[in-house]
Amino acid sequence: MDFILNPFITVLTFLYSIFNQDMVLAIIVFTAMVRLLTYPLTAQQMKSARVMQELQPELKKLQEKYKNDREKLSQEQMRMYREYGINPLGGCLPLLIQFPILIGLYQSIIHALSANPLSLIDLSGRLLVPGLGDVIPLENRWLGMNLSQPPDFATGAIIGGTLIFLVVVTTWAQFKLTTVPVAPSDDGKPNPMAATQQTMGTIMPVMYGFFAISFSVGLSIYFIASNVIGIIQSVLMGKANFRNLLPGAAAAQPAITPRTATITTSVRPTDSRAAPRRNNGSRPNSLEAGVKTKAPPKPNKTTK
């Protein structure tokens, strides 16, 4: 991890030194820089996840069709992935690449805000630019809180509580804005996807709120900055749906509805990245696309 961590700590310390020794500003700018650098991976991950989502009906059909022949099922699935030019791990790979970066970012904040001799002595060998040692130790107090410690509710209940509230709210908002809502099933049965989404929408903010209480205030700043930047990114990409923030959004607006809805989004031959390829590399038309489906007489719901 040192090959990621040490440059990160150096950059964070450098930002601290140029931003008038303001650690909070340095964390925000640093988070923005990292999010910007990993934007291609984020975009690819989102796109890949969307394509995989859209192929789910067809994959489901294959599963039903070849439920007694696993080998054939596997071959057919791979054929479908090949035709659409996607890698089934395409959604995970960028995430895996981003993970060490996120861990590095997180650890660099903790290391840079060394609060005791052992962690500071560990920091001493990590700064790649010698002159940066002059600003060590970094100022870790902010609004009466120690950025390297968890919020102290005894001395700053309002600020600490506000910080945790912001972590929870921004995590929730980012999740809601960047997730396509799922409507309940038409047949009245519980929709597992909707249930999962609802559970995640609750668990994630609570989990990050727990982290904010348990870990350093600096990390909470990172969470908030990262969430806000994530929201801005999704707005700029046209993926944010602000109606999701309203109660009952899943039922009240167009959404992915299992078994009944139609897709008019990126899984189409004209989409250069989602369209299947022939063996010779050319892209087939819609009827050749390998996704043989019946369009319902009147598409009642669409997504864009």
Place this chain on the structure above:
Amino acid sequence: MTVRRSHLFSRASSARFRLFFLVLALLLVGVGCSGLPLEASWASVSLYGDTNQIMFAYANQVSLIDPIDGSPSELRDSDGDVRLDDQGNARTWRVQVEGGTATTFYTRPVQADAETLLLTAHEHRILEVDAASARILNGEGTDIAKRVVASPVLNGNLLYVPFSDTTLAALDKDTLDPVWTLSTERGVWASPLLLEAEGLLVVPSMDHLLYAVNPETGAEIWRLDLGGAVASTPVFANGYLYVGSFGRKLFKISLNGEIMYEFATKEWLWGPPAVLENQIYVADLGGYVYALTDTGQSFTELWSRQVAQRGIRPTPLVLEDTLVVGSRDRFVYWISRETGEEQVKREMRGEVLADLLLLDPSQLPSLSESMVVVSTLAREELLVAFTLDDGERRWVYGQ
């Protein structure tokens, strides 16, 4: 083209989703805890009492160790008999705070009076301990509000306590109430230096400043910017102060706060220098050791050498012909005072950060030879005694 939609999340994908977040949560918790040391600082190792037992303070215990063989010192009654516990085992001198409140020690205990020791815990508490029985007298201790990583210093009725967040406070020794405080921008991570005859208390601070204050009132006499955090106690020798900083410089400073001259090192200076008349030995966090001569006009470098692959925090131990240094690279080195060439090195289980302790037969008549005691961060080698001449291991104290 339009295609029919189906479940986007089958049960399997739902389970994968949950698994992903579980792994994410575990990783975040794991990553949050990994890579960073669990302890806040390193041990304090000093000699204590008439019998010169080793007082060892680290993590959750303060213990007395027999310098002869490294065994825990036994508790004895006024007749000199060993005290026994309920099971008939010999009781040892050890202070350990039981119960739910975390209490860790990195500082040297202070002898408040003949019967009482003051133990300053990192978790902003001072414990009063009966020296004879190692029994805590004031429950979970007196709350002093801020964390402490450097040893307090006693001056009459005043106890100077350096706080690791900010400020140094002079507390009344008996009541532990503050008498005066010195405000600093950052923490104080090294003990202050009391110069009683000169009427100065010199306080090193992580805010890059060296403060000199009146020891009785706390009134500031002068302050000096050393261009980097000052994490070590200044050494008073030859009528001057010698101190290094994270600004990668060693300074010679007069008692009226004037920098006489300085010497540039390659890395941060954390440990205090060893000053022997006009010879100065100092080590930096790049693993370099420097031998200097103080000519009265400047520092002149005799030699410098990268002895260790990682930083050297403790002050070099100066012997007749040899220097002994301990490093974060888990080695203890015996090097020539003349040239800096390595003579012997001994591998340790953990990083060496605490100052080395010299055991000399002149202090301890029961010792047959001089030894150096090295403390590491490894539990199995909390203390290791080596013979001074050839670095042969004599005993190990660990858990």
